[in-house]
Amino acid sequence: MACDSDSGGERIGAALRWHALPSGFCLALLAQAALAAPEPLPSRAPPAASFARACTIALPEPAPLFAAAPAEPAASGEDEAEEDSDDADEDEDDDEDPPERGLVLPGSATCLAISGTVSAGLQRDSIRGSRLGPPAPPDATSFPVSAAFRIATSHELASGLRIGTAFGFTIYGPVDGSSETTIDEATILVGPWTFGLDSSRFSFWTGDEFIFSTRVPSRTVGLIALEVPLTESWTATLALEDPALGNTASTAPVPSGRRIPDAVGRLVYEQGGWTVHGALALREIPGTPARFGRAGILGATYETTLLGRTGSLTAQMAGAIDGAPYIGSQLDARTVSRVLLPSDATRGFSALVSARYEWTDELASNAYLSRYWLEVPLPGQIRGDIRIDRFAANLVWTPVEGFKAGIESSLAWAKIALSGREIPVGLAGRQISTQIFVERSF
Numbered sequence: 001m002a003c004d005s006d007s008g009g010e011r012i013g014a015a016l017r018w019h020a021l022p023s024g025f026c027l028a029l030l031a032q033a034a035l036a037a038p039e040p041l042p043s044r045a046p047p048a049a050s051f052a053r054a055c056t057i058a059l060p061e062p063a064p065l066f067a068a069a070p071a072e073p074a075a076s077g078e079d080e081a082e083e084d085s086d087d088a089d090e091d092e093d094d095d096e097d098p099p100e101r102g103l104v105l106p107g108s109a110t111c112l113a114i115s116g117t118v119s120a121g122l123q124r125d126s127i128r129g130s131r132l133g134p135p136a137p138p139d140a141t142s143f144p145v146s147a148a149f150r151i152a153t154s155h156e157l158a159s160g161l162r163i164g165t166a167f168g169f170t171i172y173g174p175v176d177g178s179s180e181t182t183i184d185e186a187t188i189l190v191g192p193w194t195f196g197l198d199s200s201r202f203s204f205w206t207g208d209e210f211i212f213s214t215r216v217p218s219r220t221v222g223l224i225a226l227e228v229p230l231t232e233s234w235t236a237t238l239a240l241e242d243p244a245l246g247n248t249a250s251t252a253p254v255p256s257g258r259r260i261p262d263a264v265g266r267l268v269y270e271q272g273g274w275t276v277h278g279a280l281a282l283r284e285i286p287g288t289p290a291r292f293g294r295a296g297i298l299g300a301t302y303e304t305t306l307l308g309r310t311g312s313l314t315a316q317m318a319g320a321i322d323g324a325p326y327i328g329s330q331l332d333a334r335t336v337s338r339v340l341l342p343s344d345a346t347r348g349f350s351a352l353v354s355a356r357y358e359w360t361d362e363l364a365s366n367a368y369l370s371r372y373w374l375e376v377p378l379p380g381q382i383r384g385d386i387r388i389d390r391f392a393a394n395l396v397w398t399p400v401e402g403f404k405a406g407i408e409s410s411l412a413w414a415k416i417a418l419s420g421r422e423i424p425v426g427l428a429g430r431q432i433s434t435q436i437f438v439e440r441s442f
Contacts, residue, residue: 053103053104054101054102054103054104055101055102055103055104055111055154056099056100056101056102056111057099057100057101057102057111057113057152057153057154057164058099058111058154058156058162059154059162059164059189060162060164060189060191060192062191062192062228062229063229064229064230064231064232065228065229065230065231066230066231067231067232100113100115100152101113102114102152102153102154109155109156110153110154110155111153111154111155112151112152112153113151113152113153114149114150114151114152115149115150115152115441115442116147116148116149116150116441116442117147117148117214117439117440117441117442118146118147118148118439118440119144119145119146119147119211119214119437119438119439119440120143120144120145120173120437120438120439121143121144121145121211121435121436121437121438122141122142122143122435122436122437123141123142123143123144123433123434123435124139124140124141124433124434124435125139125140125141125142125431125432125433126139126431126432126433127139127426127429127430127431127432128429128430128431129425129426129428129429135425136425136426136429137425137426143173144172144173144215144435145172145173146170146171146172146173146214146215147170147171148168148169148170148171148184148214149168149169149170150166150167150168150184150185151166151167151168152164152165152166152167153165153166161190161191162189162191163188163189163190164188164189165187165188165189166185166186166187166189167183167185167186167187168183168184168185168186169181169182169183169184170182170184170214170217170218172215172217180217182217182218182247183197183220183247184217184218184220184247185197185198185199185220186198192226192227192228193224193225193226194223194224194225194226194227195223195224196222196223197220197221197222197223197245197246198220198221198223198225199218199219199220199221200219200220200221200223200239200241200243200264200326201223201225201237201239201241201264201266201279202241202264202266202279202281202295202297202326203219203297204277204279204297204299204316205299205314205316205329205352205354206218206330207329207330207354207368209354209356209366209394209396210366210368210392210394210408211394211406211408211435211437211439212330212331212392212408212410213330214439216330216331216334217247217330217334218247218330219246219247219325219330219333220246220247221241221242221243221245221246221262222241222242222243222244222245222246222261223239223240223241223242224239224240225237225238225239225240226238226239233269233270233271234267234268234269235267235268235270236265236266236267236268237264237265237266237267237268238263238264238265238266239263239264239265239266240261240262240263240264241261241262241263241264241281242261242262243262243325244258258284258286259284259286260284262281262282262283262284263281263282263283264279264280264281264282265279265280265281266278266279267279273302273303273304274300274301274302275300275301275302276298276299276300277297277298277299277300277316278296278297278298278299279296279297280294280295280296281294281295281296281320281323281326282294283295283322283323285322287343291322292322293320293321293322293323294320294321294322294323295318295319295320295321295323295326295327296318296319296320297316297317297318297319297326297327298316298317298318299314299315299316299317300314300315300316301313301314302314306357309357309358309359309360310357310358311355311356311357311358312355312356313353313354313355314352314353314354314355315351315352315353315354316351316352317349317350317351317352318349318350318351319348319349319350320346320347320348320349321346321347322345322346322347323346324336324340324344324346324348324374327348327349327350327372327374328350328370328372328388329350329352329370329372329390331390331412332350332370332372332388332390335388335414335427336372336374336386338424338427339386339416339418339421339423339424339427340376344376344378345376345377346374346375346376347374347375348372348373348374348375348386349373350370350371350372350373351370351371352368352369352370352371353368353369353370354366354367354368354369355367355368362397362398362399363395363396363397363398364395364396364398365393365394365395365396366393366394366396367391367392367393367394368390368391368392368393369390369391370389370390370391371387371388371389371390372386372387372388372389372390373385373386373387373388374386374387376418378418378419378420384417384418384419384421385415385416385417385418386414386415386416386417386418387413387414387415388412388413388414388415389412389413390410390411390412390413391410391411391412392408392409392410392411393408393409393410394406394407394408394409395407395408402440402441402442403438403439403440403441404438404439405437405438405439406436406437407434407435407436407437408434408435408437409432409433409434409435410432410433410434411430411431411432412430412431412433413429413430414427414428414429414430414431415428416428
């Protein structure tokens with residue numbers, strides 16, 4: 001006889017048929033043991049340890065003013081398959097541009113993210129002076145170094161309103177024995193509103209694919225901006241901007257005595273592989289009489305797949321009357337700021353074409369061609385003239401995420417004809433620069 005705790009139907013039935021007395025005895029023993037066992041005490045879970053949690057910096061996403069009507073249900077399985085395919089493609093696109101990751105610290109509901117980029121390189125400059133300007137300096141070799149850091153936070157209130165902050169600065173390596181630190185961003189985001197120091201909402205192409213973007217201070221302004229999505233594809237922005245509060249090291253001089261800030265209106269379209277940007281700007285020029293400068297820009301980027309690899313093409317054109325700070329690249333604006341006066345009347349335009357192609361998952365190349373032209377009427381002469389043409393190309397190797405190395409070469413022709421103005425050495429003429437660089441992001 002064996003007392004077994006197995007309660008399978010077949011085994012119990014067989015036991016009752018053939019061994020009725022012994023089986024009943026075993027069942028009685030099991031029942032008595034069950035009654036005699038004390039009831040288990042309710043268990044208490046140990047207090048959960050408080051650790052930092054991973055999070056992502058989420059920007060405010062207000063609902064579009066003119067939301068599209070809900071789509072009708074799919075009529076067939078084929079339509080559902082197409083929708084699933086579209087959703088998969090959108091997910092892949094989202095993965096290509098992941099949100100900024102951070103941590104929620106213990107006892108806090110705010111997501112904090114710290115990121116940065118350190119860049120170093122070897123640069124060779126060869127300058128040939130203009131016949132109208134001072135003699136060119138000798139060829140020079142330098143070792144440019146820069147480090148950029150950014151601290152961002154995101155917090156969602158109980159009402160659903162999202163608040164974010166961002167602070168970024170860049171430290172540039174010693175040049176002529178001294179270093180330079182600039183503030184690139186200091187903003188507060190409250191829903192669709194942005195307050196603080198940031199890049200102008202007028203700008204479109206910033207040259208992030210080229211190493212010179214880490215070598216030249218960014219063009220920043222003090223602003224109050226309202227960004228409103230009109231539909232799923234269209235977004236409108238209205239901003240009041242003050243260049244005097246931003247980084248004036250890389251922008252044209254700002255006239256003193258201004259009573260109102262610059263006004264900027266922008267409209268952006270994003271759909272599929274297209275991004276189209278259009279903006280208008282209006283600025284006050286103090287004087288007797290006072291006048292208003294104006295500027296406009298139209299730019300577009302198209303991303304596509306060519307021969308199985310990703311590529312993109314960008315083009316933009318900007319024009320301005322008494323609005324020189326709004327046209328040209330960061331390099332152009334920095335050059336012009338060294339020869340113009342705040343009271344100068346100006347009229348000009350800038351144009352640019354840029355292309356990118358990814359040869360492999362690790363190797364990509366970029367190139368751009370630009371022209372900057374500015375007419376400056378001066379007393380005692382027919383006109384002053386500033387003309388800058390640039391071409392640059394690079395080859396970038398990215399073996400792992402967060403690290404890249406490459407080589408970049410640029411060629412610039414600058415013609416500056418301003419009678420009675422002192423032209424700094426090396427500003428006008430032809431300049432060839434070649435850089436070998438490495439960059440680490442975290």
